[in-house]
Amino acid sequence: FYLSKGGRFGAEISGANKLRCQQVLEELDVHKRLKLTLELVKKEMEISKIQESIAKAIEEKISGEQSRYFLNEQLKAIKKELGLEADDKLLFLVCSHSSNLHLL
Numbered sequence: 001f002y003l004s005k006g007g008r009f010g011a012e013i014s015g016a017n018k019l020r021c022q023q024v025l026e027e028l029d030v031h032k033r034l035k036l037t038l039e040l041v042k043k044e045m046e047i048s049k050i051q052e053s054i055a056k057a058i059e060e061k062i063s064g065e066q067s068r069y070f071l072n073e074q075l076k077a078i079k080k081e082l083g084l085e086a087d088d089k090l091l092f093l094v095c096s097h098s099s100n101l102h103l104l
Contacts, residue, residue, distance in 0.1 A: 020040060027033040 020036075024033055024036045024040065027036060
């Protein structure tokens with residue numbers, strides 16, 4: 001009695017499509033029903049692992065970008081504190097003007 005309900009429970013909680021769940025629910029043989037349920041649960045676990053892997057990759061990418069942004073902001077603050085920020089802008093202007101002179 002409990003085994004027959006286990007197959008139904010598995011079909012009901014899985015995120016499988018309705019047709020697959022209906023096949024499980026309509027199966028009268030308890031062993032076949034449990035086998036179908038096991039297949040559904042395995043597929044759900046596989047999908048869950050893939051989703052977890054994707055989420056982890058995205059989280060790592062975002063974390064890396066946030067870290068890079070934070071370090072760049074720290075570098076800007078240090079340059080400003082040391083008075084180097086204006087020198088970088090001046091260097092950029094000189095370089096851009098000198099490249100224009102070579103074109104003439």
